[in-house]
Amino acid sequence: MSDTATTMFVQEARDLLEGLEDMLLDLEADPRPEKVDAVFRALHTIKGSGAMFGFDDLSQFTHHFEDAFDKVREGRLAVDGRLVDLSLRARDLMRSLLEDAEGARTREAEARAVLIRATADLTGPGTQADRATSAQAAAPPKEATRFDIFFRPAPDDLINGMRPDLLIEEIGALGPISVALDLGRVPPLDDLDPTRCWLGWHMSLTTSQGEDALRDVFIFADEAELTITPHTAMAAPEPDSPAPDDPAPARDAAVTRGGGSIRVESQRLDDMMDRLGELVIVQARLDQISRRIGDPMLETVVEEIDRLVTGLRDTTLSTRMLPIEMVFGKFRRVVRDLSGELEKTVALVTEGGETEIDKSVIDKLSEPLVHMIRNAIDHGIDDAETRRKAGKPAGGTVRLSATQEGGEVLITIADDGRGLDADAIRARAVERGLIEEAAVLSEAELHQLIFAPGFSTAKELTSISGRGVGMDAVKTTVDALRGQIQVASTAGRGTAITLRLPVSLAIIDGLLVRLGDAVYVIPLSSVEECVELDLAERHRESGRTMLQIRETLVPFLDLADIFNQPASTEPRRRVVIVRADGARLGLVVDDILGQNQTVIKTLSVFHRDVAGFAGATILGDGAVALILDVAVMIRTALEARDTPSVRLRRQAR
Missing domain, CATH: 3.30.70 (Alpha-Beta Plaits)
Incomplete structure (x- = not known):
């Protein structure tokens, strides 16, 4: 049998097992016959295909699993929490047998015996299944x-x-x-x-x-x-x-083959995106050469190529876009298992699962979201008795939602728990030396401390929390994705943490700016507006560097100061107003060169730790332009604002 056919079976079996987990959780909430049949069909497919492709252990184990649901279909076994628990564990073992047949084989015999004994126990005398069997026996036989x-x-x-x-x-x-x-x-x-x-x-x-x-x-x-x-x-x-x-x-051949979709290895999509990135760079060089030559016929061809490359970029990016529901669906099991372990009643509500995001972002989202959900259930939501005393329903709710704003996707994890304890966070931060005892911090700054390395307010170390690595891992991952984290919490009402992530990590729209002879790129999704710098506004009597933008004052940084470059001698300078982490900041540059499709290249291992840069890109003339990390720029401005006595001891990134 060909390796290609076996590979296709493994991938299809993975998809079936992913879907099987959702089916079982749906069945627990609503045990209708059609949902039982859906589980049975999935098991039957895996069993038959597994035997056909040489996965004998998987097929034999699934046969016993299938027998249990055959009893459910016949009314001899009732759907309840014990059956679903057992089925979820059996599904996990099936995944192990599929991915690592040799390693899982020693566990299969014992697990199969446990499944058989547990099924026999569930169908033992006096159970609800017996009553269903009696009712079935009394019913007239099917024609x-x-x-x-x-x-x-x-x-x-x-x-x-x-x-x-x-x-x-x-x-x-x-x-x-x-x-x-x-x-x-x-x-x-x-x-x-x-x-x-x-x-x-x-x-x-x-x-x-x-x-x-x-x-x-x-x-x-x-x-x-x-x-x-x-x-x-x-x-x-x-x-x-x-x-x-x-x-x-x-009649059925077209139905079973239908769907209008094909399976493509993710590596091929990555390779396609790399080639497209190089094409965008070459197209930019061609455009620059055309402007230099000034030939109308060449300009016409270049405009057509530009249109085609833009269309190809949009099509390729859309091919890599996946609904975020692919990630959201995995957390139903997490919430179910964790609420059972902590003896809390917690419901998961998801919204905006149809929101699409680049697959490279989705691949990195699971771990940080798991940490945040576990944190919400363990720290945020109290037990039933405590919630009743607070006038709340006995069961808590974790809400996972997504929405798109421009070039960003906003993912929010909200709970209706006790909210963050600012005093406890402050005391723990002082104890760990993260801030000075006399520091004056806003509530938003205190909330950001939960993402500091090793930070935890848990009083006891458990298998779920207390080590202070969960939220730190969230911050590390979000920073690597060039995203931002916003925290909103109300005492007694709950906490909402929002991740602002770029829709794509491969190609973005950027704003080209010039500082001296160097060119930099600012992600266009972070740009609010561009204004001219009034020299009279540079230094106010207070000594603060502020800019009047209509009715508000916006702090600004001169990039020449940030990058230790000589003071600019340009007679007219410009300010790019950017926003990140809920704050606005003006970045002073010598000139704005225009919008540009930016292919993001990662920095070398020697430069990745340099704060303030999200990567680099290659311009049409072959020069390298650094991409600014707007979030770091704003944090730098906030830290510069603090006096030494209230300075946060934190790194720029």
């Missing part, structure tokens, strides 16, 4: 229906490991059956390829199991011709019903 079935495997199915004899045997287990062979497509002997399948089968089956049970048998034969035609229900089986004279058209 039998005759189905005419035509099945023809795809030509390559035998090479890929399909066993038609086993499928027909499984169909036969559902009721009386007659089978006729279809030889209509078998070629002459000289043209016969023995590795390809030419046969078809007509079957007539009488069963009370229903059409879904038949389709479950063929669920992983998605390239085969398959028609299932039900006939009028009958009181007694007719085992000798003749097969149809001619096969009906393969």
Whole structure:
């Protein structure tokens, strides 16, 4: 069997197992028969495909898992918290058997035995399942229906490991059956390829199991011709019903193959984006050469190339965009398990899951969001009794939402817990030497201290919290993604933490600015406006460097001072007003050169720790321009504002 086919099975099985977790959690909340059937079909597919592709341990274990849900379908086993707990653990083991068959094999035998014993215990005397079984026994039997079935495997199915004899045997287990062979497509002997399948089968089956049970048998034969035609229900089986004279058209083939999507390795998307980045740089060079030459015909061609490259950029970026629901969906299990461990009732509410973000950002989001959700449940939400005394519902809520604003995606984790204790944060920060005892900090600055390395207000060390590494990891990841963190908290009402992240990490729209002979890039998503610098506004009587922007004063920094460059002699200078972390700042430059598509290149290992830069890009003339990290610039301004007695002992990044 080809490596490509096996790789495709593994990826599809991963997707099924991801979906299986959601199905089980949905089933716990609403155990309708169709949801039970959905779980059963997923298990049946993994079992059959696993055996076909040589994952015997996975297939055998899944067989026992499938048996348990067969009992649920028959009414012999009730859906409750114990069954869902057991099923989630079984799903985790299936993932282990898929990813690391050798390492998980030693655990499989024991886990399988536990599953079998637990299933037997759940169906033991006196359970709700017995009552369901009794009710089912009292109900009238389902009427039998005759189905005419035509099945023809795809030509390559035998090479890929399909066993038609086993499928027909499984169909036969559902009721009386007659089978006729279809030889209509078998070629002459000289043209016969023995590795390809030419046969078809007509079957007539009488069963009370229903059409879904038949389709479950063929669920992983998605390239085969398959028609299932039900006939009028009958009181007694007719085992000798003749097969149809001619096969009906393969109605289901297009349905099972449909979807209009293909699976692409993520590395190929990364390579495509790299090539596109180089193309954008070359296009910028071509545009610069065209302006220098001044040939109208060349300018026309360059404009057309620019239009095509822009369209290709947008298409490629949209290909890499994924709905953030892919991340949100994983946290239902986290909340369920953690609330059970802490003996708290917590509901997870998600909003804006359709919001799209670059896959490179999604890949890095899971860990920080897990830390924040765990922190909200452990520290933020009290136990039921404490909540009742505070006039709140016994159960808490964690709300996970996403929305897009311009070139940024805002992800908010909010809880209805006790809120942040500013006094406790301050005391702990003084104890750890993060701030001086006499420091005067705003509430927002105190809230930011929860992201300091090693910071924790937990009084006891547990398996969930107390080491002070969770929120620090969140800050590190968000900084690496060139994002920002905003905290809003009200005592007794809860806390909301918002991550502001760029939609894409590969290509951004940037504003080119000049300082002396050097060119820098400011991410356009952080720019609010550009104004001319009035020299009379540079130094007020207070000594503060402020700029009057309509009714408000905005602090500003001269980039020449920040980068230790000689004072500018330009007669007219400009200020770029930027915003980050909820604060505004003016950056003084010599000139604004215009907007530019910016391909982000990471800095070398020798320069990555230099604060104030998010990366670099290559301009049309081949020169390198540094990309400014606006968030760091604003933090620098805030720190410069503080006097030594109230200075925060924190790094720029």
